[in-house]
Amino acid sequence: MSGDLSKFRIDADRLMGRIERLGEIGSLPGGGVCRLALTDEDKAGRDLVTGWMRDLGLDVSVDRIGNVWGIRAGLEGGPPVLLGSHIDTVATGGLYDGTLGVLAGLEVIATLNDAAVETRFPVAVAFFTNEEGSRFAPDMMGSAVHQGSLPLEEALAVVGIDGATVGSELQRIGYGGTIEPETLCPRAFLELHIEQGPVLEREGLEIGAVTGVQGISWTEYVLTGVSNHAGTTPMAYRHDAGLVAAEAIVAARRVTGEIGGTQVATVGSLKLEPNLVNVVPEKAVFTIDLRNAEEEALQQAEAAVETAIRKAAEAEGVTVASRKLARFEPVAFDERLVSIIEARAKSAGLSIRRMHSGAGHDAQMFAPNCPTAMIFVPSRDGLSHNIREYTAPELIAAGARILLETALMLASDEFDLAKDQEKRP
Numbered sequence: 001m002s003g004d005l006s007k008f009r010i011d012a013d014r015l016m017g018r019i020e021r022l023g024e025i026g027s028l029p030g031g032g033v034c035r036l037a038l039t040d041e042d043k044a045g046r047d048l049v050t051g052w053m054r055d056l057g058l059d060v061s062v063d064r065i066g067n068v069w070g071i072r073a074g075l076e077g078g079p080p081v082l083l084g085s086h087i088d089t090v091a092t093g094g095l096y097d098g099t100l101g102v103l104a105g106l107e108v109i110a111t112l113n114d115a116a117v118e119t120r121f122p123v124a125v126a127f128f129t130n131e132e133g134s135r136f137a138p139d140m141m142g143s144a145v146h147q148g149s150l151p152l153e154e155a156l157a158v159v160g161i162d163g164a165t166v167g168s169e170l171q172r173i174g175y176g177g178t179i180e181p182e183t184l185c186p187r188a189f190l191e192l193h194i195e196q197g198p199v200l201e202r203e204g205l206e207i208g209a210v211t212g213v214q215g216i217s218w219t220e221y222v223l224t225g226v227s228n229h230a231g232t233t234p235m236a237y238r239h240d241a242g243l244v245a246a247e248a249i250v251a252a253r254r255v256t257g258e259i260g261g262t263q264v265a266t267v268g269s270l271k272l273e274p275n276l277v278n279v280v281p282e283k284a285v286f287t288i289d290l291r292n293a294e295e296e297a298l299q300q301a302e303a304a305v306e307t308a309i310r311k312a313a314e315a316e317g318v319t320v321a322s323r324k325l326a327r328f329e330p331v332a333f334d335e336r337l338v339s340i341i342e343a344r345a346k347s348a349g350l351s352i353r354r355m356h357s358g359a360g361h362d363a364q365m366f367a368p369n370c371p372t373a374m375i376f377v378p379s380r381d382g383l384s385h386n387i388r389e390y391t392a393p394e395l396i397a398a399g400a401r402i403l404l405e406t407a408l409m410l411a412s413d414e415f416d417l418a419k420d421q422e423k424r425p
């Protein structure tokens with residue numbers, strides 16, 4: 001296939017219709033959605049999207065960690081150009097995080113079907129299990145298993161925040177497939193995603209050509225002190241796990257200032273036990289999410305936070321136990337694909353900039369193994385993981401158009417990845 005790619009037209013209404021229809025599954029009373037990984041809501045979303053894959057004539061497969069992909073045959077066989085993301089959400093999620101990348105991928109397929117176009121290489125669309133990691137850590141679990149950076153058995157054995165295991169929940173919802181995850185080895189991987197930050201909107205831009213994803217470090221801390229009477233226990237006698245947790249939160253924020261750059265830190269979950277008004281907390285269980293685009297700086301941040309927690313714990317006579325929930329190094333995307341995205345956006349008259357991703361994505365699991373890149377569209381007010389997450393339909397259509405044109409180039413002889421592959425460092 002060659003020539004004018006712009007003759008293909010994304011059907012924006014069809015795409016928005018699918019986004020809104022999927023958004024009805026797990027919808028929250030005040031807006032937004034909750035489709036935590038492997039819950040009944042996730043199952044219902046999976047059933048809906050898998051049905052759309054089959055309606056579009058895709059050859060659908062489910063692997064052993066529940067990843068689902070549908071392949072549209074090309075004139076030639078071999079690895080497909082893979083478009084994908086996730087359809088699980090955080091508990092206070094929006095309509096677009098992950099969903100956009102999967103449903104825009106289906107829109108690409110529908111557009112090719114409408115045009116009765118046969119690409120040289122196959123094109124596939126996938127959604128990966130448990131990208132969010134909110135119920136079962138780590139995040140990007142399905143794509144990490146798919147790409148070999150997380151052993152399948154280890155993932156299946158993960159116990160979630162509600163005590164269920166990944167393996168048992170996959171079986172319960174009927175998505176414990178039989179295919180080995182590494183069966184699908186893509187020719188290239190493209191993910192369209194909302195930016196989930198303020199940059200594109202603040203600069204009045206329509207498209208982000210994503211150059212890479214920052215490193216992620218998730219740690220769970222369990223602090224154990226001594227529960228005691230809130231009224232009778234003198235301050236000097238206390239071993240207050242809650243105090244040390246509070247000092248940890250302050251230390252994490254302080255460390256971001258000391259490290260600077262792209263360093264961010266979040267204590268997103270915190271539980272005190274027995275969590276009663278008149279009892280000195282015996283136990284504090286909390287998580288620390290640290291991220292940085294530079295691996296060395298991320299390690300410095302991890303060390304500084306760990307030192308601060310242990311120092312505060314020692315002073316209060318509280319013990320510390322911790323376990324790593326997730327750890328991913330920063331990745332860079334394929335310069336050739338980033339350049340195509342830039343060129344397609346410019347030829348479509350869309351405003352674009354290169355940028356890094358602050359959020360983790362399935363694409364970061366593919367980046368070390370095949371040519372990979374992402375396309376961002378703006379998030380209103382920079383909001384995400386928030387029920388007010390929003391991206392205007394015209395921006396969604398613009399992002400889907402760039403996904404379509406980039407995928408078409410990679411699935412045709414316009415761009416022979418194999419030839420260029422030799423040049424890779």
Ligand code: HGY
Nearest residue numbers: 131132133139359360
């Ligand atoms: O945590 C993340 O960045 C992603 O939303 N899982």
Ligand code: MN
Nearest residue numbers: 097098131361
């Ligand atoms: Mn996402």
Ligand code: MN
Nearest residue numbers: 090097132385
């Ligand atoms: Mn997310």
